[in-house]
Each structure stands twice: as structure tokens, then as C-alpha cells.
Amino acid sequence: MARRDADPLRVAAYRRGLFSETLAAWLLRTRFYRILARRYRTPSGEIDLIVRRGRTIAFVEVKNRPTPTEALEAIGPSARGRITRAAELWLAAHPDAAGFDLRFDLVIVVPGRFPRHIPSIFDAEGRS
DSSP, X not given: OOOOOOOHHHHHXXXXXXXXXXXXXXXXXXXXXXXXXXXEEETTEEEEEEEEXXXXXXXXXXXXXXXXXXXXXXXXXXXXXXXHHHHHHHHHHOGGGTTSEEEEEEEEEOTTSOOEEEEEEEOTTSOO
């Protein structure tokens, strides 16, 4: 059986994603968030970061795009549904988090700029 080499574009995108998530994690740490999980995978999808500060748990999507507008547009209804379903599964696995305030945040990573954290980009029903 011949060895299949990984697609260079996919490898580059994967590395860019890891780098962006690392930047986002450091940004949030400087704002006193504690990282609870990175790349939390569920059958419904993946959550890039799950963080906590005080009595708030935030499910954070990280988007690396050429412009902030493109990053915002990348959080469409299907992405919101995927993140919300994955968050529900995380909460089911962590019943001690039941009394916390929950949020869905976005960190935008644009080349040549400092990452930008946008709290409460949508609610649990996926509405902006």
C-alpha cells in the first residue's frame, strides 16, 4: 500500500489554526481566564477553547482570517449550532459547571494585528 502524503494546504491550515488558538489562549490568560480545555472534541463538533473567569464559563471559537469582517462572517448559523451542541455535551460531562454563567465568545486573529476578543458573540440559541 502506497503512503499518502498529507496535502500541504491542509497541513498549513492546521498549523495556522494551532498557532491562532495558542495566541488566543495567551490573550485570555492575560485577562485572567483559566483554560479548562483546548480543542474539545465531541460527536457534534469541536470547541477551540473553554475558559473560566470567576463564575463565567466561555466557549470560545477562534477564527484566523485576512480581515475581521471575514472572521465574523465565518460564525454562521451552522457553526453556532455546532458549537452550542458541543457546549451542551461538555456541560453534561461537567455537572459541577451547572451554576455558572455561560457565554459564547470569539477571538479574531488577523495577520499583523493583535488578537481581538469579542465576548458574547451569540447566545445559547445561536442568536447574535
